[in-house]
Every structure is written in structure tokens, then in C-alpha cells.
Amino acid sequence: MAMNQHAVLRVVTKLLMPCILLFALYVQFHGEFGPGGGFQAGVIFGVGFVLYALIFGVGAARRVAPPGVLRGVLAGGVLLFTGVGIAGVLRGGSFLNYSVLSKDPLLGQEMGILLIEFGVGTTVAAAVITLFLIFAGQEQKE
Amino acid sequence: MINSQLPILQVMVPLLAASLCAILPFRRLTWLIALAASLAALAISLNLLVLVLNDGPISYALGDWAAPWGIEYRVDALSAFVLVLVSALGSIIMVFAPTSLAREIDADRVFLFHAMYLLNLAGLLGMAVTGDVFNLFVFLEISSLSSYVMIGLGRDRRALTAAFQYLIMGTVGATFYVIGVGMMYMMTGTLNMADLGTRLPEVAATRTVIAAMAFIVVGLGLKLAIVPLHFWLPNAYAYAPTVVSAFLAATATKVALYALLRIVFTVFGGPAMIGLPVDQILLVLAIVAMFGASAVAIYQTDAKRLLAYSSLAQIGYMVLGISFLSATGLTATIIHLFNHALMKGALFLALGCIYLRLGSVQIEKMAGLGRRMPWTMGAFVVGGLSLIGIPLTVGFISKWYLIQAALERGWWLVAALILLSSLLAVIYVWRVVEVAYFQAPSDDMLQLREAPAVMVVPVWVLAGANVYFGVNPQQTIRAAQSAAAALLGGGG
Numbered sequence: 046m047a048m049n050q051h052a053v054l055r056v057v058t059k060l061l062m063p064c065i066l067l068f069a070l071y072v073q074f075h076g077e078f079g080p081g082g083g084f085q086a087g088v089i090f091g092v093g094f095v096l097y098a099l100i101f102g103v104g105a106a107r108r109v110a111p112p113g114v115l116r117g118v119l120a121g122g123v124l125l126f127t128g129v130g131i132a133g134v135l136r137g138g139s140f141l142n143y144s145v146l147s148k149d150p151l152l153g154q155e156m157g158i159l160l161i162e163f164g165v166g167t168t169v170a171a172a173v174i175t176l177f178l179i180f181a182g183q184e185q186k187e
Numbered sequence: 188m189i190n191s192q193l194p195i196l197q198v199m200v201p202l203l204a205a206s207l208c209a210i211l212p213f214r215r216l217t218w219l220i221a222l223a224a225s226l227a228a229l230a231i232s233l234n235l236l237v238l239v240l241n242d243g244p245i246s247y248a249l250g251d252w253a254a255p256w257g258i259e260y261r262v263d264a265l266s267a268f269v270l271v272l273v274s275a276l277g278s279i280i281m282v283f284a285p286t287s288l289a290r291e292i293d294a295d296r297v298f299l300f301h302a303m304y305l306l307n308l309a310g311l312l313g314m315a316v317t318g319d320v321f322n323l324f325v326f327l328e329i330s331s332l333s334s335y336v337m338i339g340l341g342r343d344r345r346a347l348t349a350a351f352q353y354l355i356m357g358t359v360g361a362t363f364y365v366i367g368v369g370m371m372y373m374m375t376g377t378l379n380m381a382d383l384g385t386r387l388p389e390v391a392a393t394r395t396v397i398a399a400m401a402f403i404v405v406g407l408g409l410k411l412a413i414v415p416l417h418f419w420l421p422n423a424y425a426y427a428p429t430v431v432s433a434f435l436a437a438t439a440t441k442v443a444l445y446a447l448l449r450i451v452f453t454v455f456g457g458p459a460m461i462g463l464p465v466d467q468i469l470l471v472l473a474i475v476a477m478f479g480a481s482a483v484a485i486y487q488t489d490a491k492r493l494l495a496y497s498s499l500a501q502i503g504y505m506v507l508g509i510s511f512l513s514a515t516g517l518t519a520t521i522i523h524l525f526n527h528a529l530m531k532g533a534l535f536l537a538l539g540c541i542y543l544r545l546g547s548v549q550i551e552k553m554a555g556l557g558r559r560m561p562w563t564m565g566a567f568v569v570g571g572l573s574l575i576g577i578p579l580t581v582g583f584i585s586k587w588y589l590i591q592a593a594l595e596r597g598w599w600l601v602a603a604l605i606l607l608s609s610l611l612a613v614i615y616v617w618r619v620v621e622v623a624y625f626q627a628p629s630d631d632m633l634q635l636r637e638a639p640a641v642m643v644v645p646v647w648v649l650a651g652a653n654v655y656f657g658v659n660p661q662q663t664i665r666a667a668q669s670a671a672a673a674l675l676g677g678g679g
Contacts, residue, residue, distance in 0.1 A: 116210065119209065124203065130195075134196075143250070
């Protein structure tokens with residue numbers, strides 16, 4: 046690919062990648078105190094992969110995130126979200142009641158929100174990456 | 188304790204099963220999961236129906252947040268009725284599905300079909316169970332998006348354009364709906380249906396609320412395929428895998444109709460409250476649908492398209508029932524909602540059997556099929572008779588109540604039109620029957636065998652239900668009457 050000649054782009058991308066992914070995790074886990082949360086974090090995390098695919102090619106991105114793994118993460122996030130909801134039911138509350146997740150209601154609420162937001166984040170990230178790779182990979186197939 | 192959790196389990200069981208299916212790319216295993224989840228959903232909905240009919244509506248607060256603030260799931264007679272209908276049709280179709288899918292979908296995509304079917308089921312059940320207008324939008328999108336995928340999954344490339352067309356129209360519909368919801372929220376500050384029902388009358392005369400109602404009726408009208416908003420439906424049903432056509436025809440439009448009833452009556456307290464002549468508009472559109480769509484159906488050469496157009500006409504009958512604005516009219520709508528699901532379920536599944544053996548559902552190719560596949564065609568005839576409204580089938584009960592509702596209002600002309608449009612159904616059903624029974628089979632059909640029992644039995648369960656509920660309509664009528672009463676009484 047033509048991008049191979051652009052040393053600046055490749056080096057800057059490599060430098061940026063850890064920052065983008067780390068920032069995504071910051072937005073993810075800081076979401077309960079500041080602006081952010083699972084959806085935004087997931088999009089930022091996904092954008093990291095989009096940038097990687099733009100610079101190093103769709104094939105390289107596919108090797109990092111194969112479709113089977115992406116599908117697993119996609120469904121895994123939903124399972125985590127509903128799992129936390131069902132856990133509330135099993136512990137005698139109603140669906141998505143976090144207070145019953147732990148003996149201390151406050152701790153339970155914190156745990157609950159962190160877990161479901163993580164579920165949202167993973168699903169959104171996988172969805173963004175999947176959508177991009179499908180659209181970007183289109184012309185190679187034909 | 189488990190009883191109090193039923194409303195949420197109704198949605199979560201299919202949703203969990205859907206994510207499991209997406210992870211496990213084995214079609215046998217995902218089929219078992221899909222079947223088990225459908226049956227579990229059926230058991231839950233039957234329990235809910237019994238509970239609701241005995242003890243009145245059930246309310247469930249998500250996350251234990253009390254009703255107007257948190258999301259409330261609310262099951263009354265009407266929603267329980269729709270829940271049973273959707274999950275029962277889903278279960279029957281899942282028994283039928285594997286053999287039919289093997290013929291119509293690439294083997295490596297079947298597990299995705301199961302995941303999408305379960306998502307669709309979760310969305311439809313969620314629409315029926317929720318008591319929150321925004322939550323209804325979310326479930327509407329879940330069921331819509333998964334149905335676009337299901338339509339596009341087949342081997343027929345034309346299904347892709349049909350799915351795309353549906354995607355555009357469906358998205359416009361969902362957007363209109365959510366615009367309407369936004370306007371209602373602007374005026375009242377609440378999204379809970381019951382709460383909206385009590386707060387809207389104060390602001391009913393404002394232009395915002397009138398516009399909200401207009402947006403929502405058009406938006407749901409698109410999902411429901413009321414006649415001028417129907418252009419996505421014939422292609423989507425005709426090119427989708429037959430199992431998908433059967434499931435969507437039997438459930439998706441029904442749940443959209445449920446949502447329309449719920450919003451117009453529970454939230455807005457009936458069209459009269461807002462001062463928008465929705466009932467008169469619906470009356471005209473319904474009659475256009477009954478005649479126009481039936482007339483187009485007569486000229487179709489593809490049996491699936493024929494049934495798709497006939498669905499449009501049947502949706503016309505359901506909408507006609509709403510436009511009477513009476514308990515009898517709504518009862519007729521709800522009865523026909525149930526009955527039409529039985530008819531179209533049986534008819535589309537019969538076409539699935541025919542496609543399995545014939546590789547086509549072109550009417551001209553079905554010559555002599557009555558002798559080659561007697562059970563399948565028998566079921567098709569029963570479904571067709573029911574579509575026409577012959578006594579002893581469910582179709583008769585629907586028409587009977589519709590005509591009663593028309594006469595109650597003194598609308599003789601409308602009653603006559605209902606009878607006349609049934610004659611059009613005679614013509615298009617006869618076209619298929621004539622070819623299948625009165626034309627000699629071609630030579631290459633001599634090898635043709637009846638479809639396997641695993642497909643014929645589900646078809647006959649539905650065809651039998653057409654007759655059973657036609658002879659014993661008491662349960663349907665009682666459930667529909669209490670559902671209609673809940674709608675009219677539940678305005679506040």
C-alpha cells in the first residue's frame with residue numbers, strides 16, 4: 046500500500062495508539078464521576094483501530110481483530126450487561142437493581158454501574174470496528 | 188417470587204439466547220437454543236396471560252425505580268394477548284425452520300439467522316411488554332434492525348435491495364415515532380405511558396401534541412404498512428427466506444398495530460381527545476387497502492407476493508376496526524390481529540414446504556401440486572378459506588365482528604364493502620387452488636414428494652388452529668373483549 050512510504054504517518058500513529066486506547070479506558074472508568082461512559086469509551090477505543098486500519102491496511106487490522114473474536118466481544122458485552130441485570134434478579138431485587146449486588150448497597154451500585162458500562166463499552170467498540178472493517182474490506186472482495 | 192419477575196424474563200430470555208447464538212457458530216446448537224428460548228418465552232407469556240386475566244395488570248419496575256421516573260414494564264390483557272401470539276408463532280415456526288432454512292440460507296449463516304431471530308423476538312416481546320414510550324422505540328429498533336438482516340440473509344440477491352428499501356422506510360418510521368415522543372416529552376416531561384395518559388389531556392389542544400400524534404401515527408403506520416406507506420412490504424416478504432416472511436407477516440405487523448393501539452388509546456386517550464380526525468383518515472385508508480391491495484394481489488404471478496399484498500388488505504381490515512372507535516370495532520381489530528397471524532402463518536409455512544420441494548413459488552409452476560403434496564396444499568386451502576372468511580374458520584369470526592361493528596355505527600356501506608372485498612380474496616385464493624388442483628402436473632413433478640413431517644406438522648398445527656379457533660372462538664373473543672375494554676377504559 047502507498048501508506049508504507051509515509052514514515053511520519055506510521056510513526057505518529059504508533060505513538061498515538063497507546064494514548065488513544067488509554068484515553069478510551071480513562072473515559073470508560075471515569076464515566077461515573079465525569080463526562081463519559083461506556084458508549085463514548087467504546088467509540089474512542091474503536092477509533093484507535095480505525096486509525097490503525099487506515100494507516101497499516103485493513104488486512105493488518107483484521108489480523109489484530111479477526112471477525113470471530115469481534116463477534117465474541119460484541120455478544121460478550123451484551124451478555125455481561127444482561128448478566129448483571131439477571132444477577133440483580135437472582136439476589137432478590139428487580140432487573141438491573143445494583144444495590145442488591147453486594148452487602149453494602151453503595152458498593153453494589155458502584156460495581157453494577159462499572160460492570161454494565163464495561164459491557165456497553167466492549168460491545169460498542171466491537172461494533173465500531175466491525176462496521177469499519179466490513180465497509181473498508183468491501184472492494185478487496187470483488 | 189418468580190411470578191413477579193416474569194415481565195422482564197419475557198424479554199431477557201430471548202435476548203440472552205441471542206447473544207449466545209452469536210458466539211456459537213454451530214447451526215444445530217443455535218437452533219436448539221432458539222427453540223428452547225422460544226418455548227420458554229411461550230411458557231412465560233401463557234403464565235402472564237393467566238395472571239393478568241385473573242388478577243388484573245402487572246407492573247414491573249426496572250432497577251426498582253418507581254414508575255413515572257424509572258422504566259415500567261406493564262402487562263395488561265392486550266399486551267399479554269400479543270405476547271402469547273408472538274411467542275406461540277415463534278415456537279411453531281422454529282420447529283419448522285431447520286429444514287426450510289437448509290434450503291434457503293447458506294449453512295454458515297444459519298447461526299446468525301438464529302441470533303437475529305431471537306433478537307427480533309426479544310424486540311417484539313419488548314414492544315408488547317413495555318409501559319414506556321421511549322423504551323418502545325428502543326425495542327422497535329431492535330426488532331426492525333434484526334428483521335432487515337433476516338430479510339437479507341437469503342440466497343436471493345433481490346432480498347438485499349428489498350431489505351435496503353425496508354431499512355430506509357423503517358428508519359423513517361422509527362424517526363417519526365421518536366420525534367412524536369420528543370414532542371410529548373416536551374409538553375409533559377414524562378415518558379411513562381400511563382403517566383402520559385393522565386398528563387396529556389391538560390395540553391391536548393396544543394399544536395405540539397397534535398403534531399406529536401400525527402408523527403407517531405405516520406411512523407407506526409410505516410412499520411404497520413398501512414396502505415400509502417406500504418411500499419417496502421411486498422418485496423421484503425417476497426424475497427426473504429420463507430421462514431422469515433412467515434414470522435414477520437404473522438408477528439411484526441401485529442406488534443406494530445399493538446403499538447399504534449397502545450399509543451392512540453392508552454396515551455392519547457383516543458383520537459377524539461386530541462381533535463385530529465385520525466379515525467376518519469384510517470377509515471379511508473383501510474378501505475383503499477382492502478380493495479386496492481386485494482386487486483393487486485389478483486394479478487401476482489408469485490405466490491409469496493400474492494400473500495404479501497393480501498397481508499396489506501388484511502391490515503386494512505384491522506385498521507378499519509380501529510376507525511369505528513367502538514368496543515366492538517376494537518374487539519374486531521384484536522380478534523383479526525390474532526386470526527390473521529394464524530392464517531398467514533399457515534399460508535407462508537405451506538409455501539415454505541412448496542419451495543423446499545419445487546424450488547420456486549411461482550403459481551404457474553404449482554400445476555397439479557394438489558395431488559403431489561396433498562397435505563401441504565390442504566393446509567394452504569384451509570388457510571385460504573380462512574383468509575376469505577368462510578364459516579367454521581377464524582376469518583369468519585373476524586369479518587362477523589367487523590360487520591357487527593359497522594352496523595352498530597349504522598355504516599351500511601362499510602359493511603357492504605367488507606363483504607365485497609372478501610370476494611376479491613376468493614379470486615386470488617382460487618387462482619392458486621385452480622392451478623394446484625385442476626391442472627395436470629408437468630412431467631418433472633412426478634418425482635415430487637410430500638414435504639417432511641417436521642414441516643407439515645407445524646403447518647397443520649396452524650391450519651388446525653384456524654379451524655379450532657373458528658369453531659371455538661369463545662377464548663379469543665373473551666380475551667379480545669377484555670383487551671378492548673382495557674384500551675378504552677385505560678384511557679386515564
